[in-house]
Amino acid sequence: MKKIEAVIKPFKLDEVKDALNKLGIKGMMISEIKGFGRQRGHKEIYRGAEYQVDFVPKIKIGVVADDDMTDRIITGIKDAAFTGKIGDGKIFVYSVEQAIRIRTGESGNEAL
Amino acid sequence: MKKRLIVLIPILLTVLSAAVLWAADEPPTPESNRNAIDLVQSHADYVWTLVAAALVFFMQAGFAMVEVGFTRAKNAINILMKNLMDFSIGSLAFWAVGFGLMFGVSKSGWLGTSGFFLSDFTPEGDPWVLAFWMFQVVFAATAATIVSGAMAERTKFTGYLCYSVVVCGLIYPIFGGWAWGGLFNGGGWLEGLGFIDFAGSTVVHSVGGWAALAGAIVLGPRLGKYAKDGSIRPIPGHNMPLAALGVFILWLGWFGFNPGSTTAASKDIAMIFVNTNLAAATGAVCAMVISWLKFGKPEVSMSLNGALAGLVAITAPCANVSPTSSVVIGAVAGVLVVFSVLFFDRIKIDDPVGAVSVHGVNGAWGTLAAGLFNTGGTSAAIIGVQLLGIVACFVWTFATAFTMFKLIDKTVGLRVSPEEELEGLDYTEHGGNAYPDFEVLSPHGAGVAGGGFGGPGAVPAMSRGMRHSTENA
Numbered sequence: 270m271k272k273i274e275a276v277i278k279p280f281k282l283d284e285v286k287d288a289l290n291k292l293g294i295k296g297m298m299i300s301e302i303k304g305f306g307r308q309r310g311h312k313e314i315y316r317g318a319e320y321q322v323d324f325v326p327k328i329k330i331g332v333v334a335d336d337d338m339t340d341r342i343i344t345g346i347k348d349a350a351f352t353g354k355i356g357d358g359k360i361f362v363y364s365v366e367q368a369i370r371i372r373t374g375e376s377g378n379e380a381l
Numbered sequence: 382m383k384k385r386l387i388v389l390i391p392i393l394l395t396v397l398s399a400a401v402l403w404a405a406d407e408p409p410t411p412e413s414n415r416n417a418i419d420l421v422q423s424h425a426d427y428v429w430t431l432v433a434a435a436l437v438f439f440m441q442a443g444f445a446m447v448e449v450g451f452t453r454a455k456n457a458i459n460i461l462m463k464n465l466m467d468f469s470i471g472s473l474a475f476w477a478v479g480f481g482l483m484f485g486v487s488k489s490g491w492l493g494t495s496g497f498f499l500s501d502f503t504p505e506g507d508p509w510v511l512a513f514w515m516f517q518v519v520f521a522a523t524a525a526t527i528v529s530g531a532m533a534e535r536t537k538f539t540g541y542l543c544y545s546v547v548v549c550g551l552i553y554p555i556f557g558g559w560a561w562g563g564l565f566n567g568g569g570w571l572e573g574l575g576f577i578d579f580a581g582s583t584v585v586h587s588v589g590g591w592a593a594l595a596g597a598i599v600l601g602p603r604l605g606k607y608a609k610d611g612s613i614r615p616i617p618g619h620n621m622p623l624a625a626l627g628v629f630i631l632w633l634g635w636f637g638f639n640p641g642s643t644t645a646a647s648k649d650i651a652m653i654f655v656n657t658n659l660a661a662a663t664g665a666v667c668a669m670v671i672s673w674l675k676f677g678k679p680e681v682s683m684s685l686n687g688a689l690a691g692l693v694a695i696t697a698p699c700a701n702v703s704p705t706s707s708v709v710i711g712a713v714a715g716v717l718v719v720f721s722v723l724f725f726d727r728i729k730i731d732d733p734v735g736a737v738s739v740h741g742v743n744g745a746w747g748t749l750a751a752g753l754f755n756t757g758g759t760s761a762a763i764i765g766v767q768l769l770g771i772v773a774c775f776v777w778t779f780a781t782a783f784t785m786f787k788l789i790d791k792t793v794g795l796r797v798s799p800e801e802e803l804e805g806l807d808y809t810e811h812g813g814n815a816y817p818d819f820e821v822l823s824p825h826g827a828g829v830a831g832g833g834f835g836g837p838g839a840v841p842a843m844s845r846g847m848r849h850s851t852e853n854a
Contacts, residue, residue, distance in 0.1 A: 313617075314677075314678070314680065315616075315617045315680075315682070315689065316675060316682055316683065316720065316722060316735075317613075317672075317719075317723045318613040318726065320615050321616065
């Protein structure tokens with residue numbers, strides 16, 4: 270089992286969600302985060318004083334899936350989240366040791 | 382037919398007897414007519430004065446929303462408590478002592494000596510004193526609440542409560558008596574010289590503004606506001622919609638503040654309404670334009686301050702200048718407030734909402750404008766008296782307020798500890814959270830010493846705990 274985590278631009282969430290749904294992924298989780306890579310941020314001004322806002326709002330979306338789904342998921346997210354402009358985000362893949370469905374107690378791939 | 386008669390006859394008899402009884406009243410005389418007309422006018426005066434008082438009361442909501450919007454979420458409850466209390470405690474102080482000092486019998490012209498605890502009111506007597514008191518108390522409370530904005534986010538609540546008593550019990554009413562005592566039982570030396578301040582650019586707004594300045598100076602700036610290298614760190618307000626709502630509420634309330642100062646239902650209120658609106662609008666536009674030119678984009682907080690500056694500036698001259706003059710007065714106010722805000726930041730006086738610039742500086746401008754744009758014509762003498770009043774207000778208010786704040790600081794304590802300030806006053810002073818359903822994080826909180834914003838090694842502002850940025854200043 271793998272966890273595929275993607276940091277994407279917030280307005281891309283619906284597209285990525287639809288892409289994952291099309292692949293048959295039934296569940297996913299998101300969190301609202303701030304971050305920056307090479308994108309850095311921008312300058313804002315408040316009452317005449319300028320300040321640099323480096324952290325840019327992003328959405329982190331997480332999917333836990335069977336190993337052989339991983340490549341398709343990565344491609345699906347990548348295509349949906351792509352704009353070609355700086356700040357599109359990154360995808361990370363982690364190994365998941367165990368997964369359990371709380372209601373039924375199922376584990377392993379049945380829990381996904 | 383018979384049924385109709387049975388119903389009709391009693392009706393006819395009733396009508397006839399009523400007509401006979403009515404005709405037995407005294408016929409009207411010119412005397413009784415005049416009295417009746419005067420009574421109607423008197424009633425109208427009461428109605429207008431008290432409706433206006435209600436509008437001015439509503440400005441308290443305006444001040445609260447502006448201050449909440451321009452400050453951080455972690456201090457919202459504290460802002461609200463200070464606003465609630467400076468009105469409530471201030472009202473009581475004004476009832477007990479202030480009204481008497483301001484409007485009581487005054488032999489010297491310097492302070493009133495009667496009318497404490499509303500002693501002028503007797504149940505069988507003229508209730509006008511109550512209407513007048515009601516109108517005046519909301520003005521006193523307006524002066525009081527101006528200060529809470531400049532002292533936001535770092536003031537001890539108990540210290541602020543002490544201030545509320547003194548400002549409405551002493552500082553405001555004494556100067557107020559000099560300028561307005563004659564409106565009731567008193568008579569001040571300043572008004573005796575012909576000082577023009579119709580609704581209180583100086584009496585209310587400059588008093589509030591200079592007291593705010595004293596408070597901000599004694600307190601010192603918020604942690605992290607001014608960096609060691611001299612740069613100014615913005616601490617953005619957390620809710621611009623609330624701030625804007627506050628400004629609109631104040632604008633609305635000002636239609637009670639200025640026209641209501643006639644304390645009479647007369648045609649004069651029309652021009653005062655128009656003057657008030659034109660100055661506010663022009664102030665907003667000019668402040669927006671200046672912010673646009675200086676910062677590259679039209680900035681909301683400066684534009685909002687511009688509207689308020691226009692309103693403050695027109696408050697003194699609203700009854701004795703033309704609508705066209707009001708546009709000019711508002712324009713100058715809008716320009717002045719932007720530069721004033723930048724100025725106070727440059728000399729490191731931290732005023733989170735611009736209270737000193739809006740109320741102090743433009744209160745002075747409005748008072749001067751009342752002399753300059755007087756429809757009856759201006760003169761060196763008229764301008765001289767206006768300047769005298771402006772200076773007298775500054776000297777009296779700043780000196781007494783500064784002394785009071787220093788005393789409070791030495792006794793009860795005026796400023797919270799750095800830890801309390803970083804944690805947020807909602808929790809430390811009031812044990813609460815204004816937004817319990819939300820994470821109240823402020824990455825724009827107290828700045829980092831060194832490291833600064835955004836270098837690759839910078840500590841992310843949200844990495845520490847629940848409430849806010851806790852980097853050391």
